[in-house]
Amino acid sequence: MITLEVRRRELVSPGFACVTLGGPGVRELTAVGGDQAVRLFFPREGQSGLRMPTASSEAWMVQVMLMSRASRPWVRNMTVRRTRPAEREIDIEFALHDGSPMTAWVRGVRPGDEAGIFDLGCRYRLPAHARGRLLVGDESALPAVLSILEHDRQPPPTEVHLEVATRADVRPVPAPPGVRVHWHVRDETPPPRSDDRTGTGESPGPPRPGALVLEAVRGAELPEGPLYAWVAGESRLATGVRRHLVDARGVPGRDVCFTGYWRLGRSAPG
Structure with missing residues (x-):
């Protein structure tokens, strides 16, 4: 489990925004492919901060479900758009949709706000025989x-x-x-x-x-x-x-x- 902070947000187009997360924990993420995925944890509206699970295994799901709704974070699967280990930063790009808790968070997020990630690896594997x-x-x-x-x-x-x-x-x-x-x-x-x-x-x-x-x-x-x-x-x-x-x-x-x-x-x- 890696806790990071928001460094900046950029509107890419009317339907897309990019949020840059950073911090020392970026060193713990080893991007292994183009569709590198993470679980993204972010606070619900009205919460004073982010409460992250602690288990570095699938047991985190049980931990989250045992949290009260008032303290439980939102969890979404996302793709890491870019990694910059030297700057200890990653970019995550979001497709924006009205009525989505994730979109509401992206639109209201500010530098210094916390978000967390959990490495899911990647699925894209171009085989050697592909022409x-x-x-x-x-x-x-x-x-x-x-x-x-x-x-x-x-x-x-x-x-x-x-x-x-x-x-x-x-x-x-x-x-x-x-x-x-x-x-x-x-x-x-x-x-x-x-x-x-x-x-x-x-x-x-x-x-x-x-x-x-x-x-x-x-x-x-x-x-x-x-x-x-x-x-x-x-x-x-x-x-x-x-x-x-x-x-x-x-x-x-x-x-x-x-x-x-x-x-x-x-x-x-x-």
Whole structure:
């Protein structure tokens, strides 16, 4: 368990913010890959400070659940966007959503406020036999995808498909030769009128998060194999891409790393 303090917060785009955490404890975190994950602990609204569990194992979950709600921290899984050991700092980038306790914390956090992390390691492992790569994610996976791209200096031919809510959240992505980045914007892609079930003849609005990029991958030209794929985001996106790659493209299941970061309509447990 590592307790750090907020050093600064930066708005990256209307839908994303970056919080820099720092302190001597950063030395205890060994980032081992592009999608380096941590449990992030932060105080609830109204709490005077952060109360961290002490167990350096999965026993921390029991400790948190035994705390009273008045003292229990919020806990979320996050990707470390960047590490700067010399400065004893890490950056964590957040996709902002109204009504989220995490977003409320990010918007109100100030330098000196405490936050804690617990190392979860990484899942991205590019196998030696891979001759092509596919990276897919919605906005919740964008920080991990960008970190993976920065870590791999000489990657194989790569197709990247990213979905965000609005055009304002699209950003330049420095990519080496052979890496192509495709952006898919939900509020620019309403569903066909034939899908309208309101009886009004009006479009019901943007598609479900993850649906746009999933459909794009189904029709996309992929790099020649053997292919390694990493996909994360809304649960149906992650499972849908894996199913398509294995069933329709013949990619071995062992070469598809997929993670459901969240599920539409279901809030993360506190």
